[in-house]
Amino acid sequence: MRSIVIVGYGMAGARLAEEIRGRDTENTGVTVLGAEPHHAYNRILLSSVVGGGMTPEMVRLHDAGWAGKHGVDLRLSTTAAGIDRVARKVTLTDGSTVDYDALVLATGSRPWVPPCEGLLVDGVLAPGAVAFRTLDDCARILAASRPGAPVAVVGGGLLGLEAARGLAGRGNLVTVVHPVGHLLERQLDRGAGQVLAARLATLGIEVRLGVRAARYVPGDGLKLDDGSHVPADLVVVSAGVIPETTLARDAGLTTDRGIVVDDSLRTSDFRVHAIGDCAQHPGTVSGLVQPAWEQAAVLADLLTGARPAARYRGTPVVTRLKAKDVDLAALGEVHTEVDSPDAEVLCLTDPARGRYAKLVLRDDRVTGAIVLGVPDAAATITQLYDRGIPAPSDRIALLLGRALPPGATVAHSPADLPAATTVCRCNTVSKSQLVKAWRGGARGVAGLATATKATTGCGSCRDTVSAIADWLASSEEGTS
Template sequence: MTPRRVVIVGYGMAGARLAERIRAHDPEGGRVALTVVGAESRPAYNRVLLSGVLAGTMTAADIALHDPEWAARNRVRLLLGATAVRLDREARSVLLADGASIGYDALVLATGSRPWLPPVEGLADDRGAPAAGVLTLRDLDDCLRIVERARPGAPVAVLGGGVLGVETALGLARRGARVTLVHPAGRLMERHLDRTAGTILARRCRAAGVRTEIGRSAVRHYPGEGVKLEDGAFVPAAATVVTAGVRPEIGLAADAGLATDVGVVVDDRLRTADPRIHAIGDCAQAGRVPPGLLQPAWEQAAVLAGLLTGAGGTARHRAAPAVTRLRAGDVDLTAFGETHLELDSPDAEVLCYADPARGTYAKLALAGERVIGAIVLGLPDVAATLTQLHDTGRPVPGDRPALLLGRALPPAAADPALLPDSAVICRCNAVTKAALVRAARSAGGDLAALVGATRATTGCGDCLPRVRGLVDRLGHDSRNTTEGEGT
């Protein structure tokens, strides 16, 4: 049987993950002849961890997903530094910028997204590209350019106070740059945080050396000098980093006549209007999932890999609730679900705990006994517990205030081995407790081997304590069993 020709356009995290999952189902390449087209000149890496490189706590090698021999080892034709410029749906081929053409039986668009430049005078040149002195943060090259400009003592303006903007500002401040974070909304991360959480987060940023200009928009950029704000104030900046959001890369699909809206429109099999063409990740419009989130992209990759190899049966993509995490310096923030409900909400029970002086905040929204939303700042154990309760749908303990303070964690929070098998331990890679237990037993309880088998902890890294705790518990149980057999 001739292998099916599958071409993935895009070698970011979604495309790389899809390639891995396809080869997990078809390691010898007998069913799928796989080609991956990557615009960058280096193997895939973890974009989520770019903030660590920016802060100097990680290197480029630390965030690599694949080594240079990965493609050859896994029978993947990998084209680096290659740009797809046109799709020929009738001929079923992809035209590259160098004139080469690649035929396909199934095509996957994993083209990601591009940074958005707000309409601020002087921010973009005549072609719409960043003007002199303006930097965006989307790939590793961007990150390295920013690091080069943000030397200790250098004034830097960061425009945009979402997750990426806050992480960028804190990372550059850690390097010694004099950072000003400019955000037009009334609070930082307004999509995810209520007013109290936004206020405490801003205080944490200022304590870390980041000056904040909140509720004021930039109106003009002066190259090498700085940014003028709407009230006439001036922010000195030798470099201006724009973190104002992203826009899905849909040009290839739109030019080929495929349906596009915010992204490339796909169904629950990740198919476009052309059944031979699929889309995943930031470029795909799959339900209401916003771009820029890792977990949905990898869930899509798992479903699509099964469908393309025939191993997935009738699998369909169902978007799981997204969890927003911010990990920068000593700031630890988690938010998910219904975060904007007020204390007097008629639709939910809402509890809050705030300690602005210590920079901690916890807000919990319940429907009956179930968690439907939370904001947790500076209390990582509480965040982990509430996330697990939300994921598993388990009822919360009766002592709600103690739960918010981390003083009455349910047994499963203290011991991951007590979680149900279906509990998702690593959200980034959709790794359940059952999958970890199987991998741990086959790997002999070695953490490194477990990570290699499941990729748990290789996303945001937030699950590492739970994975390590589970491995330790399994090793302990195994030792006790062995000792018991020997008596």
């Protein structure tokens, strides 16, 4: 029996184990090493745990019996200490070893802590400062934050803003400290960042831009590099992540920002692969679930021989901010200027209502967009981007969410959605697949999620899946 060892039991490693077992249950032994004590959970939904909208149990990807049921040797609270590539063994921190025929590194990433006096003590975050990365981090944040207490969030990226929104929803007085001149600078242009900051202000979140945390005093807060002070009983650090490459680098594998992989997701050793946040592929944006899960599907095809010609060519991603009362999607060429000579760029700004829409087109195809506060437009533009079909000629209607792709109808209800519409981008689940799963016996959102994995990624499709489930249920009642 061929032995596959997966180092990492996060979203990428857990999905790979599922994908392998879905293709091969007899000829492949699967061992998964998880550093955390928990069974796999959806890291993307942690902001909902902080905000109180979900419990830790609700974000679990696997229950306690999953590994036994699927013949997976799952070892929790287990850390790999080294790789012997000649003997093909992984050494664990307790001194034991695990043999492999194929090794997959799904080691993810670790929080980056910006230089700030007093924030780190002997390499560990000082009392009153917590990173925002794991389920245990959520527990620490909730234990340290009480309603009405001031909280500072260091970092105005996706995770930082999601943490800020969750804490503000619990009644904390939240201030976001971000060193760049606008929020989400990787995903948004300056105009969108400004509108987003204004929108967050209406939700009780103060934003301090273009300043850095210079000194941290536990129980007092942060002194910023402009001399000002942010009071904080709790400081949440969410300033970015660093791909976890230590194991690979110590084993002599080629690393750069991450572990360098090719289209077969192989490292510089053909028996060792890498996927997820730790992997560096030219077509991948790190920190998002969709690329990791697409990589898991390709690698499972290769490792089991189900599709030997499978290759990972990259993922055109749509970034969404998972924060209550903030509807934001960004995709493709977000930084193309309005006066670009080789692209058609339209932009509408309505800061008073928290709306911003930017559209970038080339040869009538959507190649980039930022859509804030206009969910109907976001859904339509994402469809156009995914399918690569010409955009409607009425661009203003498109930006306002009043235009649909050619041949589509106004989707006021799930019945109006075309069958080919992608409902869950993270798992590439279409409306027709949901309908097929329903007809096969899946019921409710939970049943459809189990059958198709829809809603188990970023969670932004949950409302649509719920509406489709309600529509299918009412359709059955109407014919009974």
